[in-house]
Amino acid sequence: MSASQFRPEHRFDIVVVGAGPAGLCFARSLAGSGLRIALVERQPRAALADPAEDGREIALTHRSQRLMQALGLWTRLADDDVSELRDALVLDGDDEDGLRFRRGSGEAGPLGWLVPNHAIRRAACAELLATTDAVLFDGLRVTGVRTDADGAEVRLDDGATLTADLIVAADSRFSETRRAMGIPATMRDFGKTMLVCRVRHEREHAHTAWEWFDYGQTLALLPLRDPHLSSVVLTLPHAQTMAVQALDAEAFGADMARRFHGRLGAMSFVGPCCAYPLVGVYPRHFVAERFATIGDAAVGMHPVTAHGFNFGLRGQDTLATAIRDAHAAGRPFWSDALLQGYERAHRRATRPLYLATQLVAGLYTDEAPPAKLLRRAALRAAQRFAPFRKMVMAGLTDDGRGPLSSLSSRRAG
Ligand SMILES: Cc1cc2nc3c(=O)[nH]c(=O)nc-3n(C[C@H](O)[C@H](O)[C@H](O)COP(=O)(O)OP(=O)(O)OC[C@H]3O[C@@H](n4cnc5c(N)ncnc54)[C@H](O)[C@@H]3O)c2cc1C
Numbered sequence: 001m002s003a004s005q006f007r008p009e010h011r012f013d014i015v016v017v018g019a020g021p022a023g024l025c026f027a028r029s030l031a032g033s034g035l036r037i038a039l040v041e042r043q044p045r046a047a048l049a050d051p052a053e054d055g056r057e058i059a060l061t062h063r064s065q066r067l068m069q070a071l072g073l074w075t076r077l078a079d080d081d082v083s084e085l086r087d088a089l090v091l092d093g094d095d096e097d098g099l100r101f102r103r104g105s106g107e108a109g110p111l112g113w114l115v116p117n118h119a120i121r122r123a124a125c126a127e128l129l130a131t132t133d134a135v136l137f138d139g140l141r142v143t144g145v146r147t148d149a150d151g152a153e154v155r156l157d158d159g160a161t162l163t164a165d166l167i168v169a170a171d172s173r174f175s176e177t178r179r180a181m182g183i184p185a186t187m188r189d190f191g192k193t194m195l196v197c198r199v200r201h202e203r204e205h206a207h208t209a210w211e212w213f214d215y216g217q218t219l220a221l222l223p224l225r226d227p228h229l230s231s232v233v234l235t236l237p238h239a240q241t242m243a244v245q246a247l248d249a250e251a252f253g254a255d256m257a258r259r260f261h262g263r264l265g266a267m268s269f270v271g272p273c274c275a276y277p278l279v280g281v282y283p284r285h286f287v288a289e290r291f292a293t294i295g296d297a298a299v300g301m302h303p304v305t306a307h308g309f310n311f312g313l314r315g316q317d318t319l320a321t322a323i324r325d326a327h328a329a330g331r332p333f334w335s336d337a338l339l340q341g342y343e344r345a346h347r348r349a350t351r352p353l354y355l356a357t358q359l360v361a362g363l364y365t366d367e368a369p370p371a372k373l374l375r376r377a378a379l380r381a382a383q384r385f386a387p388f389r390k391m392v393m394a395g396l397t398d399d400g401r402g403p404l405s406s407l408s409s410r411r412a413g
Helices: 021-029 045-049 062-070 117-131 176-180 238-245 249-259 308-328 336-363 369-384 386-397
Strands: 014-017 037-041 057-060 083-085 087-092 099-102 112-116 135-138 142-148 151-156 161-164 166-169 185-201 208-214 217-223 229-237 267-283 291-293
Touching (some): 014 161, 045 135, 057 062, 057 117, 062 308, 142 176, 151 166, 185 238, 185 249, 185 336, 291 336
Parallel strands (some): 014 037, 166 291
Antiparallel strands (some): 057 112, 083 112, 087 099, 185 229, 185 267
16 A cells, blocks of 8 residues: 555554554553554543543453553552452352352462442543543544555545554444454354343442342342442343333332342442443454454453453453563564464464453343253352362462463563
8 A cells, every 4th residue: 555645643663553552552562662652532632531431340350450550550559449359259049158268378369359340431531631642532423444464554434544554343242343343253242131230239249249140130230338338140041131220219229239139238229320231252363454352352252250350451461561662672563473373372362261251141141940940050060160260360360370370470661
């Protein structure tokens, strides 16, 4: 493609499509690398700088917390934004005791942390704008992408074209740029919708997260900093979710207390109440010629195992580290070999949990009697089998001592 038709201010090394948490963190990870980065985001700058609350409380692993610290995001969070997760409890049906996960007496710190998604977005945007010279094209939608052996170009809906050596798509699980590059993806629509909402409750939550696969509904409780404040996560068929969302504040509180069988006493609505259709997405490839996907565009997890952003952070770190190293060594950071290496590492890191999550989400929302028997048996076996609990704990905390820790520990910028 000819470069002469483009204005110099529209030429970059890397164009990132989407300034969600993954795109912002990736651009921040490349600070100080000497690479010229552009981010294109359809939302206006004001919405990025002060994002609206979206009800999502993001459970973060130890690896993610360290990555956020290294990227300068953690210190930008207010104390109130961070809640400790000390215990996790998994319940099935009318089971009273369930399967409990907690850190051993010799292990320091909590299981993980909960941080509102809008607070992560705000911190990532502030950090990016304060510490990098990445150029933000906000309020603009990417309408087309094209790559070949000589370069890459990104078309915007105002008619402008950006050129680069590499395009990185961070434009959600329904990534239009991934589709435009012809990368097929396996999608599973669970036919259910997840409702998230903050509630106040009479009894203290003891910083315990609940995942309750009840019959006819799946409930989760995410404990926030205030011992009487939690986020409830309710999964139901779409029409039922809409009916719950339409309840007034008083009826909503009463409905939640009933759904939790009164185990936390009376409940009252705090809000906001947001609904998310549940669709898992895993593309056949994360990369193509001069093109890579990160964040949900690479792995669109079902939220039940709380790993979407954790994987997003890890993937952007893997890719950014490989790019920094290649650029510093004078090697092409857009080479097939580099991109394939990223794909292999990120598939290894995400595929097993993605498949396990699909299985759990399918099994534990299946109301047929054989599935009910199977899930009860699975939980009982897990209760007795210590290595299984250890494995789940390792996944929950993910302390980053795995094969990618050398990449993760490198500070950006
Ligand atoms: C209810 C719920 C609970 C969750 N809980 C957890 C949890 O506990 N732990 C966890 O790790 N993860 C969790 N997740 C997942 C987490 O929220 C996502 O993984 C994360 O937000 C994805 O970030 P992203 O940047 O990849 O994508 P997004 O946040 O989807 O951002 C994509 C960005 O791209 C922009 N964009 C899209 N198309 C274009 C275009 N054509 N041109 C320009 N811009 C474009 C969009 O405007 C958007 O800003 C949860 C998700 C949900 C729904």
